[in-house]
Amino acid sequence: MSNHLKDIILKIWRQNGPQDSGRFETYKVDEISDEASFLEMLDYLNEQLITEGKEAIVFDHDCREGICGTCSLMINGQAHGPERSTATCQLHMRKFSSGAEIVIEPWRAAAFPIIKDLMVDRSAFDRIIESGGFITSVTGGAPDANLIPIPKPVADSAMDSAACIGCGACVAACPNGAANLFTSAKIAHLNSLPQGQAERYKRAESMIEKMDEFFGSCTNHGECESACPKEISIDVIALANADYRKAKLKNKKFISRI
Amino acid sequence: MSTQLNSKIPAGPLGDKWASYKEDVKLVNPNNKRKFKVIVVGTGLAGASAAATLAELGYQVDAFTFHDSPRRAHSIAAQGGINAAKNYQGDGDSVHRLFYDTIKGGDFRSREANVHRLAEVSVNIIDQMVAQGVPFAREYGGLLDNRSFGGAQVSRTFYARGQTGQQLLLGAYQQLARQIGLGGVRLFNRTELVDVVTVEGRAAGIVVRDLMTGEVTSHAAHAVVLATGGYGNAFFLSTNAMACNVTAAWRAHRKGAYFANPCYTQIHPTCIPQSDEFQSKLTLMSESLRNDGRVWVPKNPDESRRVVDIPEEDRDYYLERLYPSFGNLAPRDISSRAAKRLVDKGQGVGPLKNGVYLDFADAIARLGKDVVEERYGNLFEMYERIAGENPYDMPMRIYPASHYTMGGLWVDYELMTSIPGLYAAGEANFSDHGANRLGASALMQGLSDGYFVLPYTIGNYLAPMLNKAIPSVDHPEFKAAELAARERFNGYLNIGGTRSPDWFHREVGKIIWDYCGMERTEQGLEKALSELPALYDEFKKDLRVTGSGESLNQTLEKAGRVDDFFQLGMLMCRDALERQESCGGHFRSEYQTEEGEALRDDDKFCHVAAWEWSGDPMTAKRNVEELEFENVHLATRSYK
């Protein structure tokens, strides 16, 4: 049966729009079931605020199943909070205890401007995908799906990289605000598959250069990997960098054959 | 008198209809396509695939989503898989078999011609998605792997771990992103449709609200596609993402689009039971788990031994007992009701006695833990995170929850609603699943609509409009709709009552769940139809929305969505009351066989109910489209 936590103190970042300077405000949740999720605790607080005639705290969320990548939040300085490989929406109050003081902030990164309170604008990620994170294949022209056998280990490792949910925790956790894990995961997914070969080097080149327009540079801290709710391995960065370097070689005709 | 609806089904033998439609359809010459603007609202599987394909063809496309990115659409959450009649396993599958399974699964309440087309194009979908790099599961030899799903006796489901929807949506999103990058599609994110505009009976465009600034503006186009998903959140607790709502479809309905079969909702048998009063949504455990998990409850309602100590003879594997040939893979509606009956009888398990077991002990013994982990590892992890119990050691606890809505905007064979130029695709339409949808068929339908159907049918409507002027956003109809939308949102802010939109959503959801959920009765539905209008009046008087309309305000967004759920809820109950039979997900206790199965009335109800707006959902007019079955025999569904 569920237990109840008491007297949770929340220090939450409030910012009334992109231009506002923002500040922390302190709230108290008197009692909450430990079966509640972290976001359900915020729902409950918001209900309380509305009852008091105050404006609810804005935060992004949708699926609450750890798959859509909409939720965010720095919880006590950690992207998605204390539980490994868990997005904020899958974090439960049973991970906290009565009397806990919890600091909640938005993702902090130059490329993710704050929209309001805890919500940020992650559309720079979309710009990266638009620059090359796809395989060109016009609807209707595809050959039979079983025409190209793909060894299971290749398909499996492509899937490991493709599991990225685009939440931005990697950027928020990185001291440089770099997006190499996000960008490289997509490059690794598509570049490892036979279907992705035709655009392989062009893809690596355009995506990495688009990324550099918005994000800081990677200095191999590895914080991204530990913050990633899907445990995407930092190895993808090496793979993407290797393809990027090859793309920069002059003899592109040659490398297109290796 | 009710209006007879024309579904525009092409003549000819069933298997030739789609091919002959495509041969006869009017075409727009490639250079002329850019003269047409098409609005696509919704960028889930159906919307993203439609927008990308229309842009590839050369149309100017404006795509709208209330999400921050198309990649967030609810399609992302689909776990189990997608069906296709590829017969890669050589187990006797065919287009006809997929067609028949879907018609039968839908309890003979869908259109033959639509379903056949769906089965035909299913094979193209897999080709298309593989070409885009979707990493479907593979066998060691490198070919695609399949699993089986409820309601089928062949293995035709393609999957990508337990994240099939994610991988398919990312595929469609990437194709859309390519078009955005190329300038073929303009994307309006964090922008919500708040009204549909018609001029002289045709769709002329939409009115939207920018969620970041509250600004209300209009967009005009030659045609409008709504691919805005289902309305399962009418129940408040459901497996749908938090933001899923009916607003786009409902606002179109209020402008003249018929709403078909709103009472056909699907309750999914394998969700994690509710654990406390704060619960904001329910989590689905993929139905694919029923391939290897066995469903049971203790025979004794007062069973007090630890679950692993309960011997075989004291367990009731009720699905295997009641439906020997389908067993644990009986269709969703049947499995859900079976679970509800046992829980109602007090045989439920777990602290609140509100679930049944889904047990993997036999599968682990037979296949080994590694294989089970390979197949379902991420689902097991998700379960453990939410329920706090490890399914490798303890059976999962599951219970049915609202999951999918078969009802939706009425569309003809071309996916056009009753408003010319307004189309509906994906879960937002009612088209292919009849009274019950089979697992792994929604992803198939969304992609079929978006990739392979709409791109043809829209041309047929646009071709005659070439070089004709369309109403601009300065037209009085647009101005009037903008004004009404502004007044509506200001209205919510100005009520100044005491209850939040979420409070009302919970209450309205509870009424709909209690009386229009898994089991419905005349008495219950009448009760709901007296309680809902009363609560709706209270909503209009006692709602409290804090904050302002000029900056991002999630409470205000919610208020608009709950308003529409109220109205839809009334229509759902009216539809359920009028349909005096049981079929698929619509189970009226008064109409059941001696064995407790759904009892259809083909003489009176072999039709689609398509509701017409009259100014109030309580007086909406019920039109019918008769369903004609020329190729299948109307049988009593049996999964024994």
Ligand SMILES: Cc1cc2nc3c(=O)[nH]c(=O)nc-3n(C[C@H](O)[C@H](O)[C@H](O)COP(=O)(O)OP(=O)(O)OC[C@H]3O[C@@H](n4cnc5c(N)ncnc54)[C@H](O)[C@@H]3O)c2cc1C
């Ligand atoms: C948990 C879960 C698991 C599932 N698993 C499976 C499965 O294994 N196999 C299967 O076949 N099906 C499955 N389904 C069903 C399937 O996922 C959905 O039916 C399908 O993805 C719906 O796709 P869609 O494109 O129609 O809508 P959605 O993906 O819901 O997209 C709707 C889009 O419309 C936009 N939108 C909505 N309203 C507005 C508005 N007013 N203004 C602007 N934009 C708007 C949203 O932003 C979004 O982009 C599952 C469903 C759930 C809930």
Ligand code: FES
């Ligand atoms: S809300 Fe979807 S991942 Fe957290």
